[in-house]
Amino acid sequence: MDALGTQLLLEFRDCKSELLNDVSFIRNALVEAALEVGATIVQESFHQFSPYGVTGILAIAESHVCIHTWPEYGYAAVDIFTCGEAFEPRKAAQILIDRFHAKEPSIIELKRGILLQTAS
Amino acid sequence: MDALGTQLLLEFRDCKSELLNDVSFIRNALVEAALEVGATIVQESFHQFSPYGVTGILAIAESHVCIHTWPEYGYAAVDIFTCGEAFEPRKAAQILIDRFHAKEPSIIELKRGILLQTAS
Numbered sequence: 001m002d003a004l005g006t007q008l009l010l011e012f013r014d015c016k017s018e019l020l021n022d023v024s025f026i027r028n029a030l031v032e033a034a035l036e037v038g039a040t041i042v043q044e045s046f047h048q049f050s051p052y053g054v055t056g057i058l059a060i061a062e063s064h065v066c067i068h069t070w071p072e073y074g075y076a077a078v079d080i081f082t083c084g085e086a087f088e089p090r091k092a093a094q095i096l097i098d099r100f101h102a103k104e105p106s107i108i109e110l111k112r113g114i115l116l117q118t119a120s
Numbered sequence: 121m122d123a124l125g126t127q128l129l130l131e132f133r134d135c136k137s138e139l140l141n142d143v144s145f146i147r148n149a150l151v152e153a154a155l156e157v158g159a160t161i162v163q164e165s166f167h168q169f170s171p172y173g174v175t176g177i178l179a180i181a182e183s184h185v186c187i188h189t190w191p192e193y194g195y196a197a198v199d200i201f202t203c204g205e206a207f208e209p210r211k212a213a214q215i216l217i218d219r220f221h222a223k224e225p226s227i228i229e230l231k232r233g234i235l236l237q238t239a240s
Contacts, residue, residue, distance in 0.1 A: 045163040
């Protein structure tokens with residue numbers, strides 16, 4: 001029973017507000033995490049919202065990495081979606097956890113597009 | 121107990137391969153769904169991969185809408201992530217289900233960034 005994609009949903013809490021509102025820091029963290037695991041970035045989208053919050057999305061050849069931050073709550077939602085075996089999403093997750101100094105982050109791993117074998 | 125974000129994870133199966141490999145159709149479907157529910161598009165990223173498959177990501181002021189397609193399996197993974205009450209993500213999901221003629225789609229709704237009340 002194979003799955004077409006693997007998606008990690010990360011909840012970062014108790015992060016420093018300054019980091020979560022720093023679009024340059026966030027862009028560098030996501031780009032470096034993607035490159036360190038060997039992902040191929042095809043497009044990037046980083047936006048600073050007013051008064052707080054950053055959205056960052058990397059479209060990668062292997063699917064996407066994205067983050068939405070709420071600096072006022074020290075919280076960020078991070079998703080890492082991969083297909084194939086090109087890179088290990090948990091490795092990218094660990095890099096981001098370290099970069100954001102997320103305390104006790106939660107990680108949910110989902111399999112997307114599970115292919116059921118039909119009886120022949 | 122409030123949550124900062126709502127995320128819908130949609131699994132589309134038994135879709136027509138031609139639709140899932142048509143980057144122009146996919147772009148129009150996502151953009152129209154976002155606009156119909158009143159989302160504000162801040163950037164878009166649509167890519168056709170070889171030999172099959174499309175990745176489409178809309179960064180919206182309210183978070184993101186994205187799709188990854190596997191035309192060879194008639195499958196697409198769609199995520200709709202919203203914050204606040206600016207629009208109803210299930211309405212956007214219904215528009216996309218209709219546009220892709222997805223049969224028996226599954227929808228998982230997640231709450232992201234749940235804020236626990238601490239005892240005073």
